[in-house]
Amino acid sequence: MRAVTISSPSLLMRMNRNNNLWTALLSSVLLSSLSAAEVLNVYSHRHYEIDQQVNELFKKKTGIEVKVVNAEADQLIERLKSEGANSPADVLVTVDAGRMQRAKSEGLLQPLKSEVLEKATPAGLRDPDGQWYPYTLRARVILTAKDRVKPGEIKDYEDLAKPEWRGRVLVRSSTSSYNQSLAASLVSALGEEKAGDWAKGVAKNLARPPQGGDRDQIKACAAGLADVCIVNSYYFGLLLNSPDAAERSAAEKMDIVFPNQDNRGTHVNVSAAGVTRHAKNADNAKAYLEFLVSPEVQKMLALGSHEHPVSMDLSLSPTLTAWGDFKIDTATFPKMGEDQAKAVRIFDAAGWK
Numbered sequence: 001m002r003a004v005t006i007s008s009p010s011l012l013m014r015m016n017r018n019n020n021l022w023t024a025l026l027s028s029v030l031l032s033s034l035s036a037a038e039v040l041n042v043y044s045h046r047h048y049e050i051d052q053q054v055n056e057l058f059k060k061k062t063g064i065e066v067k068v069v070n071a072e073a074d075q076l077i078e079r080l081k082s083e084g085a086n087s088p089a090d091v092l093v094t095v096d097a098g099r100m101q102r103a104k105s106e107g108l109l110q111p112l113k114s115e116v117l118e119k120a121t122p123a124g125l126r127d128p129d130g131q132w133y134p135y136t137l138r139a140r141v142i143l144t145a146k147d148r149v150k151p152g153e154i155k156d157y158e159d160l161a162k163p164e165w166r167g168r169v170l171v172r173s174s175t176s177s178y179n180q181s182l183a184a185s186l187v188s189a190l191g192e193e194k195a196g197d198w199a200k201g202v203a204k205n206l207a208r209p210p211q212g213g214d215r216d217q218i219k220a221c222a223a224g225l226a227d228v229c230i231v232n233s234y235y236f237g238l239l240l241n242s243p244d245a246a247e248r249s250a251a252e253k254m255d256i257v258f259p260n261q262d263n264r265g266t267h268v269n270v271s272a273a274g275v276t277r278h279a280k281n282a283d284n285a286k287a288y289l290e291f292l293v294s295p296e297v298q299k300m301l302a303l304g305s306h307e308h309p310v311s312m313d314l315s316l317s318p319t320l321t322a323w324g325d326f327k328i329d330t331a332t333f334p335k336m337g338e339d340q341a342k343a344v345r346i347f348d349a350a351g352w353k
């Protein structure tokens, strides 16, 4: 709770003259202060059913109500900029480290020191100044059709650009931050020119112009439209565990490949949260960020959205256990934000819509 301070001497003098006024004013200030302390305003780009359950559990444990404004990360960043000090937002949540890096560089976040968060999150996947912390990992993987692609036939992202995959690849639009961050990792690892060649090769290999989300690529691949697709692993998990039998059977036709295991590792992005620069409920924000990395919430997210726990404790979910452990590309991660701009240029030049 925030301390109540009244600094105006004239106001204090009037209050001393009128004790009733003092009591009334103080209690109204305290009340508004108390009610403000019970709220946390979150600007979030996440859109998963499990998030509501997480927020309800937070309220049950702390009494703090989480109010969420949902929009695309770029819109939320613009909104924070235009609202400035008047912004009601306490926390920014996005599903892209590049967007968090940009929010930081625009001065929209504040540093948060927390031993809990430092212990729970890998140093290579968080902001070195504590302006944002990850709470789930999101691997961009290759799915292969079991009956048309042999194990080991495709191993690296780089393979997707090779001529033998002509007409056999599916991926969503280059406007997705998921593809921009993947291409950014290739810019960082290979240089802009080679990453540009890679994007051209993949664009040439597509079985159809990009359309739909990651789930649509899996379903189309399973239906035989292509042999491999690039998706975030949790969409595969969602389909494997879907209440819809058709979705389950589509997913069961596919194998998962964690790319680049013999070299730099698989590209991952993060769900991440940071305390906004002008947060009115900064203590609540800290409690919320620490709550998100608690074992209880990590298990809810692993089972509910099939994202990887930030601790990589795969035992939290049978699906994640079955997929197994994998090497993460941490080397390219810190430059994701600045390399995303290059990735967009590369996609344009490659004609990857």
Ligand SMILES: [Fe+2]
Pocket: 232
């Ligand atoms: Fe997603």
